[in-house]
Amino acid sequence: MIFYKAKDYQDLSRKAANIISAQIIMKPDCVLGLATGSSPLGIYKQLIEWYQKGDLDFSQVTTINLDEYKGIGADNPQSYRYYMEHQLFAHVNIDRLRTFLPDGMEQDSKKACEEYNRIIHEHGEIDLQLLGLGRNGHIGFNEPGGAFEKETHCVNLSMSTIEANQRFFESKEKVPKQAYTMGIKNIMQAKRILLIVNGKEKEQILERALNGPITPQVPASILQLHSNVTVIKNIGKQYI
Numbered sequence: 001m002i003f004y005k006a007k008d009y010q011d012l013s014r015k016a017a018n019i020i021s022a023q024i025i026m027k028p029d030c031v032l033g034l035a036t037g038s039s040p041l042g043i044y045k046q047l048i049e050w051y052q053k054g055d056l057d058f059s060q061v062t063t064i065n066l067d068e069y070k071g072i073g074a075d076n077p078q079s080y081r082y083y084m085e086h087q088l089f090a091h092v093n094i095d096r097l098r099t100f101l102p103d104g105m106e107q108d109s110k111k112a113c114e115e116y117n118r119i120i121h122e123h124g125e126i127d128l129q130l131l132g133l134g135r136n137g138h139i140g141f142n143e144p145g146g147a148f149e150k151e152t153h154c155v156n157l158s159m160s161t162i163e164a165n166q167r168f169f170e171s172k173e174k175v176p177k178q179a180y181t182m183g184i185k186n187i188m189q190a191k192r193i194l195l196i197v198n199g200k201e202k203e204q205i206l207e208r209a210l211n212g213p214i215t216p217q218v219p220a221s222i223l224q225l226h227s228n229v230t231v232i233k234n235i236g237k238q239y240i
């Protein structure tokens with residue numbers, strides 16, 4: 001495991017964007033596993049800047065996102081498809097046909113998850129998987145529980161996650177209660193994992209994830225078993 005301490009959020013974003021850029025430059029048709037939430041915003045901003053300078057080309061890149069809320073569509077500003085469109089896709093030369101997220105509007109969970117697994121398998125391995133860390137140790141929306149979920153599945157979001165994500169919604173009641181997420185097996189099959197951890201309030205859970213017992217009660221603890229993980233943490237100045 002490679003571990004970097006960033007001096008502030010900008011430093012974290014640049015370090016992570018450098019790793020993603022290197023991946024794209026080394027393998028222009030790479031498959032990137034992407035995440036949403038607050039932590040990657042600075043990374044996407046940095047990647048857009050380098051694209052605009054002419055240093056990056058997304059034309060052959062494929063992206064497969066970790067998760068999507070169930071029950072909201074691409075035109076809903078709270079959906080992860082909308083987030084990706086506005087924070088990255090619309091600003092770079094990526095082919096939308098190569099960008100994938102679970103279909104939040106598919107009400108049939110089994111169908112939605114099978115289809116997403118099919119997409120993941122069709123693309124072979126994910127070259128680089130970007131992960132944020134939930135306050136309760138979740139990765140993707142793999143919430144603490146009795147077992148590590150294997151592949152894409154539908155989850156009931158925990159109260160801690162609903163409370164953490166309510167900042168993006170008008171009220172707690174408006175936060176969807178379910179989501180489709182890649183499973184731990186999908187995540188662990190990525191060739192390389194980049195975990196970004198921003199915020200002093202995540203320091204303790206990061207410590208449990210990296211140095212505590214491997215348990216589904218702390219889903220990120222499974223990363224101890226992956227052979228190629230880079231962690232970048234910022235517990236200094238928050239956001240830009």
Ligand code: F6R
Nearest residue numbers: 035036037038039132133134140
């Ligand atoms: C988002 C995702 C989540 C977030 C995590 C941290 O696609 O999969 O696991 O990475 O909830 O969110 P932030 O970065 O908002 O603290």
